[in-house]
Amino acid sequence: MFKAGTLPLIATGYHAIQAMAHTVEVSVTTLHERIKDAPGILPPGLLGSYLNFLLCEIDPRLNQARVPAVVESVIEETESVRTYVLRPARRWGRFEAGQYTRIEVDIDGVRVSRNYSMSCSPAKLDKNRCISITVKQVEGGKVSNWMAEHCEVGDIVHLATAQGEFTLDNFRRAQERFGIARIKAPLFVAAGSGITPIMSMLESRLHADPMADTHLAFFVRNEREVIFANRLKQLAEEHAGFQLDLVYTDSEGLVSKEKLFELVPDIEQRSVHICGPQGFMTLVTDEATALGVVPEAIFIESFGAAVPASALSLDAKATLSFASSGGSIESEGGKTLLELAEAAGLKPKFGCRSGICKECLCEKASGPVFNRLTGEINSEPGVHVQACISVPIGQVAIVGW
Amino acid sequence: MDMQTRSLSLMTREELDSFGAELDDLRHEIMADLGQRDADYIRSIVRRHKYTEIAGRSLIHFSLTPFSWMAGVGLLSLSKILENMEIGHNVLHGQYDWMNDPELNSRSYEWDIVCDAESWRKYHNYEHHTFTNIIGKDRDYGYGLLRLSKDEPWRPWHLTQFGNYVALSVLFEWGVALHELEIDNIKNGTVKPKDKLPFLKRFVDKTSHQLGKDYILFPLLAGPFAPKVFAANLIANLNRNLWTSTIIFCGHFTEDAQTFLPEECEDESRGQWYYRQLLGSSNFTGSRWLHIMSGHLSYQIEHHMFPDLPAHRYPEIAARVEDICRRYGVPYNTDTFLNQYKTVVTRILKHSVPDSLTEPGGALDKVGSAVNRVLGKFLGQRTAAS
Numbered sequence: 062m063f064k065a066g067t068l069p070l071i072a073t074g075y076h077a078i079q080a081m082a083h084t085v086e087v088s089v090t091t092l093h094e095r096i097k098d099a100p101g102i103l104p105p106g107l108l109g110s111y112l113n114f115l116l117c118e119i120d121p122r123l124n125q126a127r128v129p130a131v132v133e134s135v136i137e138e139t140e141s142v143r144t145y146v147l148r149p150a151r152r153w154g155r156f157e158a159g160q161y162t163r164i165e166v167d168i169d170g171v172r173v174s175r176n177y178s179m180s181c182s183p184a185k186l187d188k189n190r191c192i193s194i195t196v197k198q199v200e201g202g203k204v205s206n207w208m209a210e211h212c213e214v215g216d217i218v219h220l221a222t223a224q225g226e227f228t229l230d231n232f233r234r235a236q237e238r239f240g241i242a243r244i245k246a247p248l249f250v251a252a253g254s255g256i257t258p259i260m261s262m263l264e265s266r267l268h269a270d271p272m273a274d275t276h277l278a279f280f281v282r283n284e285r286e287v288i289f290a291n292r293l294k295q296l297a298e299e300h301a302g303f304q305l306d307l308v309y310t311d312s313e314g315l316v317s318k319e320k321l322f323e324l325v326p327d328i329e330q331r332s333v334h335i336c337g338p339q340g341f342m343t344l345v346t347d348e349a350t351a352l353g354v355v356p357e358a359i360f361i362e363s364f365g366a367a368v369p370a371s372a373l374s375l376d377a378k379a380t381l382s383f384a385s386s387g388g389s390i391e392s393e394g395g396k397t398l399l400e401l402a403e404a405a406g407l408k409p410k411f412g413c414r415s416g417i418c419k420e421c422l423c424e425k426a427s428g429p430v431f432n433r434l435t436g437e438i439n440s441e442p443g444v445h446v447q448a449c450i451s452v453p454i455g456q457v458a459i460v461g462w
Numbered sequence: 463m464d465m466q467t468r469s470l471s472l473m474t475r476e477e478l479d480s481f482g483a484e485l486d487d488l489r490h491e492i493m494a495d496l497g498q499r500d501a502d503y504i505r506s507i508v509r510r511h512k513y514t515e516i517a518g519r520s521l522i523h524f525s526l527t528p529f530s531w532m533a534g535v536g537l538l539s540l541s542k543i544l545e546n547m548e549i550g551h552n553v554l555h556g557q558y559d560w561m562n563d564p565e566l567n568s569r570s571y572e573w574d575i576v577c578d579a580e581s582w583r584k585y586h587n588y589e590h591h592t593f594t595n596i597i598g599k600d601r602d603y604g605y606g607l608l609r610l611s612k613d614e615p616w617r618p619w620h621l622t623q624f625g626n627y628v629a630l631s632v633l634f635e636w637g638v639a640l641h642e643l644e645i646d647n648i649k650n651g652t653v654k655p656k657d658k659l660p661f662l663k664r665f666v667d668k669t670s671h672q673l674g675k676d677y678i679l680f681p682l683l684a685g686p687f688a689p690k691v692f693a694a695n696l697i698a699n700l701n702r703n704l705w706t707s708t709i710i711f712c713g714h715f716t717e718d719a720q721t722f723l724p725e726e727c728e729d730e731s732r733g734q735w736y737y738r739q740l741l742g743s744s745n746f747t748g749s750r751w752l753h754i755m756s757g758h759l760s761y762q763i764e765h766h767m768f769p770d771l772p773a774h775r776y777p778e779i780a781a782r783v784e785d786i787c788r789r790y791g792v793p794y795n796t797d798t799f800l801n802q803y804k805t806v807v808t809r810i811l812k813h814s815v816p817d818s819l820t821e822p823g824g825a826l827d828k829v830g831s832a833v834n835r836v837l838g839k840f841l842g843q844r845t846a847a848s
Contacts, residue, residue, distance in 0.1 A: 107675065114512050170501030172562040412588030419556040419770065420588050422569055435490060444562050445569060 096123050098151035127165075127219045128153045133191055134214055138288045141198040142254060143209060144180060148191050149220050156192070156223030157230065158182055158265035159258040159334075159362070163221035164194065168207045174443055175204040178257040178336075178362070179223065180289070182264035195288065197254035203441075227336070227362035229262050235332045235358040244358055245330045246274035250345050252316075252337025253281060256288050258362055259336055264292075267300045275303045276331065278324050280341070283311045316341065318348040329353035336362040379453040383407065383462040384426060392453050398423065398430065399448035407462055414449045421448040428457030473737065473790065481790050482733025488782060489768050492775055500772045501561055507548050507754070508566075514541035522694040523684050535694045539701035540755075545574050546702055547709070547757025548773065554579055555587060557772045575702075577639035578668035581661065585641050591769050595714060595742030596722045602714070603721065605630060605637060606646045609813045611721045616816045623814045634703035639665060705755070708803065713762035716744040717805035718795050739766035740787065745780070745796035752799065753777060763794065804837070 096102070096116065103109035103125045116123040122131060130149035138144055156162070161178040180195040198205045212218070232247040247266075249259045256279060266273050281287050287307060297305040306324045308316070321328060333349045335342045342361045350356050379392035381401045390405040399421055402409050412420030416434045422445045429440040430451040438454070439446060473481065514537045521534030550573030552558070558566040565571070572579050585601070593599035597613055604610045607630055609620045630637050642661050647653040676695040681688035713719075720741040727738065743762040753760045754774075761776035764783055768776075787794040797805075812820045812830070819826040 111512065111516070115516075118509075167501070169497040170499070170561055171497075412584070413592040415592075417592055417769065418583075418588040419559070419568060420583060422556065422559070424569075435493060441562075445559055445567065 093120070093123070096125075097129075099125065121217055122150075124219075128221070129217045130192075130220050132212060132214050132216045132218065135212065136193075138195060138290075139286055141209075142195060142288050144193050144195045145208070145212065146191050146193045147218065147220070151190070153220055154222060155186065156183055157225075157228040158261040159228040160223040160225040160261075161258065162192075162194070162223045164204075165219040165221070166204060166207065166212070168203060173204055173207075173441065174221075178225070178227075178261065180257040180260050182261055182268055184265065184268050195254065195257045195260075197288075225258075225362070227258055227334070227360060229266060231334065231360045232332045235355070239355055239358065243330065243355065244332050245327075246276065246332075248325055248328060248331040248333050249275070249277045250316075250321075250333060250335045250337075250349075251277065251279045252341045253286070254288060255335075255337030255341070255362070257336075259334065260289050260292065262334070263296060263303070267296060267303060271300055272302045273300075275300070276306075276325055277304070278306045278308060278321070280308045280310055280316055280337070283309050316345060316348070318351055321345070321348055322352055332358035332360070334360045380456050381405075381453050382456075382458045384458060384460045385462055395452055397433070397449055398446070398451045398453060398457070398459065401453070402448065402459075402462055409448060409462055411449055416447055416450040419447055422446070423448045423462060424460040425451075426458040426460045428453060429455040430457060472792065473733075475731075477790060478731060478733035478737060480733070481786065481792075482731065482736050484786050485736050485767055485783070486732065488779060488786075489771065492768070492771055492779060496560055496772065500558070500774070501563075503774050504549070504553075504558055504561075504566060504772065507544060511541050511544040511549060514538070514544070518698075519680065522691055523680075523687070531690060531694065535697050535701075538694065538698040539705075542574060542698055542702045543705055543755055546706060547759065548754055550574070551757045551759075552773045554583055556770045559770075574672070575635040575638070576669045576672045577635060577641070578664045580664060581642040582638070587769070591766065593727070594739055594766060595720060596724055596727050596738075599724055599727075601641065601644070601646075604715075605641075608715075608810060610715055610809055611813070612817055613721060613723070616813075620814050624810055627810050631704050631707040632700065634707040635699070639669065709756045709759050711806045712746055712799065712802045713743055713759050713765075715806050715809055716795065716797075716802050717809055718793065719744050736767055737792065739763070740792060740794070742766065743795070744802060745794075746799040746802045747796060748799050760799070763796075808834075 103112055109125075113125050116125060122129050128150050130147040130153070133146040133148050136144040136146070156179055159178070161176045163174050163176050165172055165174040167173075177194040177196060179192050181191075181193040186192050196205050196208050198209045229247075232244075236244045247262075249263065251259045259277065263275060263277060266275055277293070279287070279293070287293075293305055293307075296303055308320070308324070310316075314320070325331070328349065329352055331354065333345070333354050335345045335349075337345075346359050346361065349359055380389055381392060381398060382389035383402070383405070386407060388405055388407075390401050392401060396404070399409060399411055399414070409423065410420055412418035414421075425439075425442075425444055425446050427442045429438055430446055431438050431454050432446075433450040433452060439451075440455075518534045518537030518539075518541055521530050521537065523534075525531040525534055550571065553566050553571045554568050554573065556568040559568055561567075568583065573582075590600055590602040595603055597603060597611065604614075607626045608623050609616065643658055643665075644653050648655055648658070676699065677692055680695060681691040684691040722738060722742070727734075730738070740763055743766045745763050746760050748756075748760060753776075758773035758776045759765055761773070761780055764771075764776040764780055765773065767783065768779075771779075784794045784796075808830070812826075815826060818824055820830070821827065
């Protein structure tokens with residue numbers, strides 16, 4: 062069939078093609094990685110928008126206009142808490158332990174965003190190019206429930222630059238200000254999913270200094286609700302300077318002054334970093350102050366869970382604040398954003414004043430508003446609402462007014 | 463009987479209220495149903511617009527035969543029409559604001575015509591959609607160029623208004639862009655030229671961007687073949703002008719589309735507003751792609767009742783709107799595209815001469831009906847033949 066020597070020739074040819082294909086594949090992959098992580102390689106304007114359109118058509122992970130992050134794995138922490146390991150494009154940058162990022166997801170055609178603290182140390186990003194966020198399913202929570210039900214490995218979410226002041230810098234600055242004798246080490250106090258930014262700070266601190274004096278008082282309902290149980294126990298085993306106190310509030314009762322003192326007898330020599338529900342943080346702040354902690358060395362992170370619509374009352378007293386002009390006004394019974402802004406002396410744009418033309422559209426940074434036309438309540442952060450038919454029913458902040 | 467300006471009091475107050483309530487319910491029902499399907503739809507249209515533009519411009523640039531060049535012009539025209547009608551117009555109405563996507567948000571979207579989006583939102587979304595067909599308040603009515611109702615006294619210069627109409631269609635985007643200038647109001651002194659400076663700045667910015675892109679940048683990219691690219695852009699923009707003006711004229715200036723006087727629209731209820739939108743608008747029927755290419759302005763009635771509902775939903779609700787109208791005994795103006803356009807041309811011609819000539823029994827009425835008969839016969843035969 063074949064002349065002698067044909068087969069080796071075919072084999073050589075095959076290997077050559079294979080090698081070429083491999084080279085092409087490697088260079089395409091490298092190019093792919095380069096583009097994915099590139100810091101703003103696109104020209105501005107129309108040309109840039111078309112190039113980005115084509116890049117997104119090839120692969121949504123190449124999107125240059127936003128920062129895509131791929132879900133690498135999902136870890137079940139407890140029944141209602143999951144950790145999502147994300148691999149963001151390199152231009153996302155870095156973060157400080159304790160900071161949070163805004164994560165954007167598309168839910169039924171709507172882009173929704175929420176802030177979540179990173180639950181890993183920055184070292185993890187340096188090592189694996191990954192970060193993790195930890196999400197607790199909240200009753201009625203749009204994003205947390207969507208994440209639990211739909212977010213899978215390989216999905217793409219989008220991230221905003223990390224931000225937040227609840228970092229280890231607070232401890233360092235407090236120590237510089239009041240001296241090492243007055244503030245020798247930090248105490249972290251967490252409740253429930255408030256552990257997330259604290260986990261990041263613990264790992265970061267102990268990674269940098271394995272012997273560092275670090276104390277954590279973690280309040281949870283019961284043993285089943287302990288988020289990061291294994292990671293915390295491992296830290297306690299590996300680091301002699303780390304003291305872990307788990308408090309089960311179902312059996313041991315809520316946080317109190319006595320309890321805090323019993324757990325942390327040297328509390329007055331520490332800076333206190335608290336994260337949890339608002340009521341919890343207020344309580345711990347008061348008690349820590351009463352136990353002699355320097356008030357300026359108490360730091361809290363309010364990670365605002367969206368208020369469920371059912372909990373809002375239309376007659377509730379409302380405050381409207383204006384981000385640009387810096388003013389604010391109290392609402393007097395059912396007045397619209399537009400009427401209130403005008404009462405406060407501002408002159409926002411408007412048209413029909415009856416919800417038709419959208420000339421008065423304004424960006425709401427946060428807070429609940431009631432739509433007179435549809436009867437809907439909108440508590441989403443960072444959305445546009447029609448000022449002429451939106452009535453504030455809580456603390457509402459408007460960007461650009 | 464010619465009754466372009468008709469009283470709004472055909473329904474009782476109670477009837478108007480329940481008419482409005484039924485339409486409000488329909489609106490809420492669709493609003494609550496908006497979701498992934500609508501997001502997927504508009505993104506698929508954006509994708510088609512971009513691909514046709516890329517394909518069209520590539521053909522125009524690299525074609526070596528007139529045929530492929532013409533195909534390129536066709537694709538670019540198609541792309542520009544899609545962007546203008548189904549994307550730009552509808553996005554600027556805020557139909558997709560609920561998606562919270564800055565690329566499809568009425569605040570941040572800028573469309574591919576010489577009219578800047580801010581100007582459009584003000585003069586179209588607010589003035590035209592709030593005061594639809596109210597003479598003196600809706601300056602879209604005849605664009606200050608055409609006499610389309612007996613309420614406006616006839617002047618000799620109206621004799622040439624068919625020519626004006628053709629010129630307006632050819633230069634449509636420029637007419638739209640200069641709308642905010644209010645030349646008529648500057649002339650009669652109600653608006654000071656000085657107040658229009660901010661607008662003129664925006665006008666210069668936007669037009670220079672558009673002209674620079676279509677008539678300088680793209681032609682220059684083609685080097686020695688610049689003229690063929692220049693010509694292609696000119697033709698594509700012309701095609702879009704003719705198409706959009708034709709669609710828009712079919713929406714408000716058909717024979718039965720009514721006009722209103724400001725005093726009858728004072729303290730208007732929601733029901734009255736809906737009713738006026740209905741009487742001032744007209745639909746036309748056609749295939750799915752005719753609707754898409756018209757930005758679903760073929761459902762002008764539904765668009766005027768629900769300007770911020772995603773337009774691709776209009777076909778779904780049209781039957782229900784028509785049913786509501788029938789139950790309240792109010793006219794729902796719809797016909798084929800060709801028939802509606804015929805009445806537009808008739809209306810423009812009819813009002814270009816003094817009313818005495820066009821009144822029943824008048825000289826032109828006789829000629830007109832004769833022409834209509836012949837035209838009807840001719841078109842009828844053609845339809846039958848196909």
